[in-house]
Amino acid sequence: METQAAASTPRGKRTRDAIVDAAAQLMYVDGVAGTSVDKVLAASGAGKSQMYHYFKNKDQLVEAVIDRYLEQILANQPAIFELTSWADFETWTEQLLDVQRRAGGPIACPLGNLAGEVGDNPKLAPLVDQAYRTWESHLVRGLTTLRDKGELRPDADPARLAQAAMTSVQGGLLLAHLRQDITALEDALGIALAYLRGHAVS
Amino acid sequence: METQAAASTPRGKRTRDAIVDAAAQLMYVDGVAGTSVDKVLAASGAGKSQMYHYFKNKDQLVEAVIDRYLEQILANQPAIFELTSWADFETWTEQLLDVQRRAGGPIACPLGNLAGEVGDNPKLAPLVDQAYRTWESHLVRGLTTLRDKGELRPDADPARLAQAAMTSVQGGLLLAHLRQDITALEDALGIALAYLRGHAVS
DNA sequence: AGCTTCTTGTACTAATCGGTACAGTGCACT
DNA sequence: AGTGCACTGTACCGATTAGTACAAGAAGCT
Numbered sequence: 261m262e263t264q265a266a267a268s269t270p271r272g273k274r275t276r277d278a279i280v281d282a283a284a285q286l287m288y289v290d291g292v293a294g295t296s297v298d299k300v301l302a303a304s305g306a307g308k309s310q311m312y313h314y315f316k317n318k319d320q321l322v323e324a325v326i327d328r329y330l331e332q333i334l335a336n337q338p339a340i341f342e343l344t345s346w347a348d349f350e351t352w353t354e355q356l357l358d359v360q361r362r363a364g365g366p367i368a369c370p371l372g373n374l375a376g377e378v379g380d381n382p383k384l385a386p387l388v389d390q391a392y393r394t395w396e397s398h399l400v401r402g403l404t405t406l407r408d409k410g411e412l413r414p415d416a417d418p419a420r421l422a423q424a425a426m427t428s429v430q431g432g433l434l435l436a437h438l439r440q441d442i443t444a445l446e447d448a449l450g451i452a453l454a455y456l457r458g459h460a461v462s
Numbered sequence: 463m464e465t466q467a468a469a470s471t472p473r474g475k476r477t478r479d480a481i482v483d484a485a486a487q488l489m490y491v492d493g494v495a496g497t498s499v500d501k502v503l504a505a506s507g508a509g510k511s512q513m514y515h516y517f518k519n520k521d522q523l524v525e526a527v528i529d530r531y532l533e534q535i536l537a538n539q540p541a542i543f544e545l546t547s548w549a550d551f552e553t554w555t556e557q558l559l560d561v562q563r564r565a566g567g568p569i570a571c572p573l574g575n576l577a578g579e580v581g582d583n584p585k586l587a588p589l590v591d592q593a594y595r596t597w598e599s600h601l602v603r604g605l606t607t608l609r610d611k612g613e614l615r616p617d618a619d620p621a622r623l624a625q626a627a628m629t630s631v632q633g634g635l636l637l638a639h640l641r642q643d644i645t646a647l648e649d650a651l652g653i654a655l656a657y658l659r660g661h662a663v664s
Numbered sequence: 665a666g667c668t669t670c671t672t673g674t675a676c677t678a679a680t681c682g683g684t685a686c687a688g689t690g691c692a693c694t
Numbered sequence: 695a696g697t698g699c700a701c702t703g704t705a706c707c708g709a710t711t712a713g714t715a716c717a718a719g720a721a722g723c724t
Contacts, residue, residue, distance in 0.1 A: 293579075379570060379640065424650065447625065448633075
């Protein structure tokens with residue numbers, strides 16, 4: 261049971277990507293329900309037949325968009341793949357801030373924006389959840405590395421610490437989004453970092 | 463320039479309230495864009511003429527819903543009005559948790575769900591922001607009281623601490639919402655409380 | 665060249681969207 | 695009893711929605 265069609269030629273892949281890109285951008289600003297398929301196709305230059313050739317319906321397009329968001333997010337914080345010291349965690353938070361500072365658009369997390377909206381859609385919610393878990397797993401890995409290196413206390417729980425860090429990131433982004441002021445995110449990340457370091461071996 | 467009509471008779475007020483109630487409930491689950499005016503009217507038993515008698519358009523209905531959300535939220539955490547000791551803050555976090563535990567529905571914050579969706583609507587975003595500021599202001603007041611009583615360090619900034627607490631609340635609710643597991647919120651609140659108490663006079 | 669499969673453009677549908685028009689009812693006040 | 699206003703019910707509008715039908719174009723393979 262394939263969930264959605266794959267493109268089997270370079271041309272098809274380009275078209276499919278263009279649709280997902282346009283959808284990702286529009287849904288980032290207008291939300292899922294606020295972004296019609298027609299708008300996506302107009303923005304991507306594709307026709308309706310392409311859309312329904314590659315996706316069974318709008319929900320499956322949203323699924324692809326969620327994946328795309330996760331890719332973009334992780335690509336924007338490469339330090340998350342190499343968390344082997346406390347300094348690396350600091351670098352990671354700096355990258356998080358830089359992304360929002362560089363982006364001309366509104367301060368926000370694409371996945372966070374979706375979280376509230378699709379929170380009860382039984383098809384989509386698990387995918388958003390899974391995306392967050394993937395994101396978080398890199399933090400877990402980093403914290404585990406630190407623990408193994410003896411820089412994190414042996415009794416510290418990497419999974420719980422990572423979840424705590426994620427709540428700070430998301431809470432900070434939500435407040436910063438509403439106020440369009442990155443200070444809220446800066447503070448949240450600073451506190452999260454201090455909290456993590458509070459479990460370091462002194 | 464009145465922004466929206468008021469009901470001037472008991473009957474009118476009942477109708478208006480029924481519309482807002484139905485809208486609040488539906489938008490909590492399906493989001494703003496996912497909730498059509500027609501659905502709201504069907505759920506409330508009102509006709510379209512009532513709706514457009516009391517509200518200029520859908521956006522103004524959403525404005526009323528945002529106000530309603532803030533009322534409900536604050537009513538569910540009465541301890542926030544009497545924060546005069548650290549124990550009161552603990553009571554407050556307990557009430558936050560109890561609300562989510564008691565509610566049979568999904569774990570979520572109605573305002574948080576909206577935050578992502580209306581984040582860029584120039585009419586609605588400031589209202590959501592304002593609702594959060596009102597919410598937060600009670601924390602600021604409580605922390606200021608504690609500082610005046612000498613239980614919070616004089617150099618601590620109530621506004622910043624309150625914002626930090628809000629980020630934890632929202633981040634915790636977002637994660638708990640996605641995972642439908644209140645643990646994320648429990649942890650977030652525990653950490654937030656410890657962070658606040660870290661600024662207490664020892 | 666010719667065949668097959670992937671891909672694309674256009675036209676279409678039924679349902680739903682937000683919003684309006686307008687005639688009518690309930691109710692207070694005189 | 696009559697007048698005026700708040701309120702209500704229903705029918706309607708053009709625009710937009712998600713999704714379909716179908717024929718034609720492009721491209722790889724033999």
